[in-house]
Amino acid sequence: MSLSSTSMTDLVQQAFAETRGRLTPQAPLGPRTWFRVGGAAEWMYQPADAEDLAAVMQRLSPELPVTALGACSNVIIRDGGLDGIVIRLARGFSDITVEEDGLVVGSACLDATVAEYAAQAGLAGLEFLAGIPGSIGGAVRMNAGAYGSDIATVLDWADIITRDGSLIRLDAGALNFGYRRSGLPEGALVIRARLRGTPDKQADIAARIAQVRAARELSQPVRARTGGSTFRNPDADISPRKAWELIDAAGCRGLTRGDAQVSEKHCNFLINLGQASAADLEGLGDDVRQRVAQHSGVQLHWEIKRIGKAEGPSA
Structure with a gap:
């Protein structure tokens, strides 16, 4: 309506x-x-x-x-x-409370900040968050993961506010996590979450975070205007190759549309070179999906969310 x-x-x-x-x-x-x-x-x-x-x-x-x-x-x-x-x-959603075996974190907290707090508290297991752009609310919603772990592995519970204003606590099982997805109710907002940690030496945790950051710096265009991994990796029964390998094999590395570009450093990343529009970026992503499908027969699925309306009265 x-x-x-x-x-x-x-x-x-x-x-x-x-x-x-x-x-x-x-x-x-x-x-x-x-x-x-x-x-x-x-x-x-x-x-x-x-x-x-x-x-x-x-x-x-x-x-x-x-x-x-x-x-x-x-x-x-x-x-x-x-x-x-x-x-x-x-x-109002960025508090972090350190507990004996975990952290209770507000949904607005940046993933990397949570990793740092865990290290200072001597809690291991959350180092992977240092390699994920974004905040905890989004990480829970999409079961964000990297470097061998994901939110589903460390989450105890999440507090949510539903579309009708009810405050509900859901444990990890009730969230029905899958690969880069969760079963959050439609319209619900994550307001805080509890993440488990394991006691360890601060120096050892800090060293692992440094390794994550170095690996990310080496392999990803972290200093560019980008949005993280563009497409989900296909299920193993569909293709043994990761999304970036399929994109590379289809000849898309460095492909452009307007000022949008497929990163030459990591071709599962799109980059705004300066003056790209949202239409340029989304159109380039669809170009990549089409070329990969033609080359390998694999349908790539967006990991990046595309929301809103196209510009103009005909949208």
Whole structure:
């Protein structure tokens, strides 16, 4: 159901009348994304804390579309921006509590920051987070992983706020983790999570984090405007080769569309060379998928989320 601008405004004013957070109309999103592309949010809401968020969600009409954004690392926001409410969790969701055998972390905490806290606390097992761009909320949602581990391996529970404003704690089993996915309820937002750690020497943990960072620096275009791995690796029964190998074999390394480029350093990464649009990046990704399918018969699936509307009245 489409809403007129007047009715949309009325519904927004009703839902946010008592919020302690910040509500911004037509908030630019491109500067917040790692690719530095994308249109504006019709409304951006930054809740003060979990209670503020839950209260707004309870009042929010089901007719209003809601999109949650974290660090905006593995996302392409299309050039026409996002309709409805964009929720961005920030200061009120960045606490970290150290416990004897783990950390309780807010969803806005950067993955790399959590790895550092774990090292300082002498807790091993979270070093892999140092190699993942983004924040914990997104990491839980997509079961982020790298360097031999993933969120499913270390998560005890996650607190979520559902679309109707209910606060629920789900253990790892209830999240139904799979490869780069979770079974979070539709429209739910992760607000905090507990991650397990194993006692170890701080120096040894720090050394492993340094190895992760060095490996990432060596193999990935970490200093470019990029969004992390573009495509999921195929299941082993479909192809024994990883996504980057299939892309390379199809001759896509260095391929461009406008100012978007397939990284020459790691060809499962797309790069904004400076003036790329979201359409350039998404179109280049689709070019790569087509070439890989023609060359090897393998259908690559996006790991990066593409959200929002294309620019122009025909979108």
